[in-house]
Amino acid sequence: MRRKYWLPGLAVMLLSLGLVLGVLAQKPGEAPAVPGDSRLKVFAQAMGVVEENYAEPKTPKDLVYGAIQGAVGTLDPHSSFMNPEEFKELQIETKGQFSGIGIEITLKDQLLVVVSPIEGTPAYRAGIQAGDQIVKINGQSTKNMSLTEAVKTIRGPKGSKVTLTLNREGFSAPKDFTIVREIIPIRSVRARIVEGGIGYIRVTNFQDQTDSDLAATLKKMRQRLTPMRGLILDLRNDPGGLLDQAVRVADEFLASGVIVYTEGRTPQQNMRFYARAGQEGESPPFPMVVLINEGSASASEIVAGALKDQKRALIVGTKSFGKGSVQTIIPLDDGSALRLTTALYYTPSGVTIQDKGIVPDVVVEEKPPPTDKSVQSLREEALERHMRKEGLTDKPWSQPIAAQELERDLPLKRAVDLLRHWPPPKSLAQTPPASP
Amino acid sequence: MAKHLKIRNLAWLRGGAGLGAALLVLVLAAYRPPALRAAAPPDYEALRLYTEALYEISQKYVTPKNEEDMIYGSLRGMMNSLDPDCSFLTAREYQDYVEGRKEPVAEAGVELIYKDNLLTVAAAVDGGPAYRAGLRPGDHILKINGQLVRNLTTQEGARRFRGPAGTALNLQVLRNGLVKPLELTVTLEPLTGGSVTYQGLQDSCGYLRIKLFTDSTPGELATALKAMLAQRPPLRGLVVDLRNNARGTLEQAVRTTAVLVGDKEIVSVKGRRSESSQTYMGKGREAVKPPLPPLVVLTDQGTARAAEIMAGALRDQAQAVLLGAKTLGLCGLTKAFPLADGSALVMTVAACYTPGGAKIQGKGLEPEVAGKPLAAEAKREKAVTPPPDEDPWVLQAVELLKSGKRQAAAKEKT
Numbered sequence: 001m002r003r004k005y006w007l008p009g010l011a012v013m014l015l016s017l018g019l020v021l022g023v024l025a026q027k028p029g030e031a032p033a034v035p036g037d038s039r040l041k042v043f044a045q046a047m048g049v050v051e052e053n054y055a056e057p058k059t060p061k062d063l064v065y066g067a068i069q070g071a072v073g074t075l076d077p078h079s080s081f082m083n084p085e086e087f088k089e090l091q092i093e094t095k096g097q098f099s100g101i102g103i104e105i106t107l108k109d110q111l112l113v114v115v116s117p118i119e120g121t122p123a124y125r126a127g128i129q130a131g132d133q134i135v136k137i138n139g140q141s142t143k144n145m146s147l148t149e150a151v152k153t154i155r156g157p158k159g160s161k162v163t164l165t166l167n168r169e170g171f172s173a174p175k176d177f178t179i180v181r182e183i184i185p186i187r188s189v190r191a192r193i194v195e196g197g198i199g200y201i202r203v204t205n206f207q208d209q210t211d212s213d214l215a216a217t218l219k220k221m222r223q224r225l226t227p228m229r230g231l232i233l234d235l236r237n238d239p240g241g242l243l244d245q246a247v248r249v250a251d252e253f254l255a256s257g258v259i260v261y262t263e264g265r266t267p268q269q270n271m272r273f274y275a276r277a278g279q280e281g282e283s284p285p286f287p288m289v290v291l292i293n294e295g296s297a298s299a300s301e302i303v304a305g306a307l308k309d310q311k312r313a314l315i316v317g318t319k320s321f322g323k324g325s326v327q328t329i330i331p332l333d334d335g336s337a338l339r340l341t342t343a344l345y346y347t348p349s350g351v352t353i354q355d356k357g358i359v360p361d362v363v364v365e366e367k368p369p370p371t372d373k374s375v376q377s378l379r380e381e382a383l384e385r386h387m388r389k390e391g392l393t394d395k396p397w398s399q400p401i402a403a404q405e406l407e408r409d410l411p412l413k414r415a416v417d418l419l420r421h422w423p424p425p426k427s428l429a430q431t432p433p434a435s436p
Numbered sequence: 437m438a439k440h441l442k443i444r445n446l447a448w449l450r451g452g453a454g455l456g457a458a459l460l461v462l463v464l465a466a467y468r469p470p471a472l473r474a475a476a477p478p479d480y481e482a483l484r485l486y487t488e489a490l491y492e493i494s495q496k497y498v499t500p501k502n503e504e505d506m507i508y509g510s511l512r513g514m515m516n517s518l519d520p521d522c523s524f525l526t527a528r529e530y531q532d533y534v535e536g537r538k539e540p541v542a543e544a545g546v547e548l549i550y551k552d553n554l555l556t557v558a559a560a561v562d563g564g565p566a567y568r569a570g571l572r573p574g575d576h577i578l579k580i581n582g583q584l585v586r587n588l589t590t591q592e593g594a595r596r597f598r599g600p601a602g603t604a605l606n607l608q609v610l611r612n613g614l615v616k617p618l619e620l621t622v623t624l625e626p627l628t629g630g631s632v633t634y635q636g637l638q639d640s641c642g643y644l645r646i647k648l649f650t651d652s653t654p655g656e657l658a659t660a661l662k663a664m665l666a667q668r669p670p671l672r673g674l675v676v677d678l679r680n681n682a683r684g685t686l687e688q689a690v691r692t693t694a695v696l697v698g699d700k701e702i703v704s705v706k707g708r709r710s711e712s713s714q715t716y717m718g719k720g721r722e723a724v725k726p727p728l729p730p731l732v733v734l735t736d737q738g739t740a741r742a743a744e745i746m747a748g749a750l751r752d753q754a755q756a757v758l759l760g761a762k763t764l765g766l767c768g769l770t771k772a773f774p775l776a777d778g779s780a781l782v783m784t785v786a787a788c789y790t791p792g793g794a795k796i797q798g799k800g801l802e803p804e805v806a807g808k809p810l811a812a813e814a815k816r817e818k819a820v821t822p823p824p825d826e827d828p829w830v831l832q833a834v835e836l837l838k839s840g841k842r843q844a845a846a847k848e849k850t
Binding site: 047052073075081266332333338344 | 481484488489496497503505506507510511512513515524584586587707709771775779783785787797
């Protein structure tokens with residue numbers, strides 16, 4: 001969490017490769033590289049020494065978890081070890097749904113506060129509001145409760161009940177809200193429209209539901225905007241996610257050609273992904289701008305790279321993060337898991353993204369954050385805006401983006417300008433398809 | 437003799453510059469590695485999980501990995517998961533550690549801990565190179581000479597900050613509350629000068645600063661105290677400043693504290709093995725003549741190790757009131773354990789407790805009086821330390837001494 005701020009998304013960056021999960025055959029003729037006996041003995045000896053002599057008692061499992069962390073620490077920064085709890089949380093994130101009541105919560109001045117109820121969820125229907133203070137969960141005081149702990153207590157199996165005791169301005173005393181848990185989808189696709197038949201879609205990460213949500217959003221957008229004069233796909237601060245979802249999202253806008261290919265140590269890790277014809281975003285081929293910044297990583301870069309190389313979209317913004325490796329999630333026996341870098345990926349033109357990132361066709365810098373404010377106060381201001389539903393995608397999707405909203409977001413403004421005056425000037429690196 | 441040896445035996449590992457070679461060899465000869473005593477059988481289930489993980493890495497990671505790197509990385513990780521004073525040493529590092537550093541080394545004058553995968557400044561010695569460059573307790577070091585800090589141990593981290601005099605280190609530093617990391621340059625040099633300074637304050641109060649603990653600190657403290665106690669009018673109270681002080685051994689802490697409290701208990705250590713447990717008393721002959729003026733001890737997150745022992749002992753044995761912020765809670769005794777292949781583990785074998793029985797290690801000492809929140813300016817890029825007579829916490833301490841509420845604060849907690 002602490003490190004996340006200056007390298008957006010670093011801590012949540014993950015790109016799992018579902019396809020190569022499971023057994024990977026060894027190259028024939030190569031002896032299995034099991035750790036040497038004598039070195040393992042040293043390790044076992046060290047474990048014994050610690051167990052016997054460390055000032056506090058430690059279980060062998062604690063020590064082995066630390067050891068695996070250390071082993072993985074010698075690899076690249078995208079490889080990591082997850083204990084069973086962290087692995088479970090990852091599965092929830094990538095599945096794109098969980099069972100709960102549908103509120104975002106945060107700790108504000110030591111108090112547990114509702115940031116917003118998610119529309120259409122049990123919490124929303126029960127009348128929970130942004131700013132509500134959660135005093136108790138199932139009768140248990142939230143004083144000194146960590147955020148993770150609170151989230152864990154509120155979540156639970158579908159159909160079960162949770163009681164929140166809430167305090168709100170205007171209440172004479174805290175009130176109990178008993179709510180039945182449901183499956184809550186995590187939205188990774190949000191949309192707005194811009195005057196003049198332009199659509200805006202923001203993808204916040206790539207999880208199991210992303211492609212289907214995107215297809216559905218595109219469909220209703222095309223019904224609303226006739227004709228659709230252009231689309232802005234906003235991948236800024238999108239740390240990535242599942243590789244197959246990146247391929248599907250790119251495929252949504254491409255009728256043929258390579259999207260991405262991977263190269264690893266074994267042939268099983270060498271794969272090529274091609275676009276298929278017949279998706280919502282292909283015909284007629286409306287003009288398209290993809291927004292990226294240094295917070296766009298992995299899956300975002302695959303999509304931006306494919307659409308750039310296939311000349312499907314103009315890329316606007318600042319250089320992307322530059323994470324060109326594929327991680328495979330390998331579950332271990334006790335419910336923990338390894339996230340290992342198993343391959344590198346390349347854009348259709350054979351360029352690796354590793355450390356280089358995707359360079360935009362049109363560079364537009366975002367407004368720098370005011371330097372006289374601390375991280376803390378910037379974060380609080382963003383939260384306040386979100387609670388007042390002032391964020392770009394907090395408003396209903398069919399409400400056009402207002403002029404002053406564009407003024408606050410220079411890359412977005414530039415994208416709108418480019419689409420309004422399509423085709424872009426020849427001086428820009430690429431010649432995207434003609435307008436409809 | 438036996439007791440004296442024990443103290444040294446349990447003395448902290450201090451960077452690599454610490455211990456006398458002869459003494460250490462003595463200790464090692466008397467010590468048999470416990471694993472060779474073969475008490476605990478290996479835990480096969482945990483080992484199986486470990487080998488499973490190593491097997492997966494060896495088979496699937498994008499590039500082949502050297503096995504020794506893996507095992508040594510594992511040992512680093514295991515030690516890091518314990519506490520910041522635990523480290524793994526390769527055979528060569530262990531050799532250096534046993535022999536001690538011969539040549540005088542320049543250093544940055546900084547105490548570092550590696551915790552939660554971050555290299556963090558515990559304290560920067562007043563006036564030292566790191567201090568002058570602007571490093572402060574709590575700063576995280578992200579890069580050293582452009583290289584990302586990863587997978588270190590506290591020991592290795594410390595080693596990066598020693599070397600030939602004149603060596604420049606370019607650091608990228610993350611400070612809490614700042615959006616952008618700072619770029620600082622530290623030039624290594626030998627630390628010089630004493631460890632104790634003192635001056636008079638308004639209202640007949642005195643100010644005494646211990647910036648780090650060395651073998652000469654007890655003598656320096658005694659000299660300073662005698663000079664201050666000889667002043668007329670007599671001292672109304674004394675402010676002992678132990679902020680930003682994380683360097684020193686247990687023995688140095690005991691001897692220094694004895695100057696103030698005499699032959700009372702100063703600290704006790706307890707481990708899981710009975711031979712690791714011990715109580716340390718001050719020596720009466722090292723004490724200055726009482727009576728002592730009322731004491732207020734300043735602490736903060738940079739107060740660690742020897743300074744924590746002293747703060748705890750002054751509170752319990754000299755009715756001192758602690759003022760400031762919670763201490764770091766890094767106060768254990770470490771010991772080296774050689775492994776079969778010549779590498780070694782440095783590990784905390786016992787935790788320190790104040791005479792009143794409060795555990796310091798892992799918890800820290802909570803002051804009775806919280807320091808007034810410092811102006812945001814003080815946390816900014818160019819941290820400037822005000823002179824004592826303008827320092828907000830020193831002034832707060834003087835107010836406390838003047839008001840006589842100090843006694844009340846001291847009693848409240850007992």
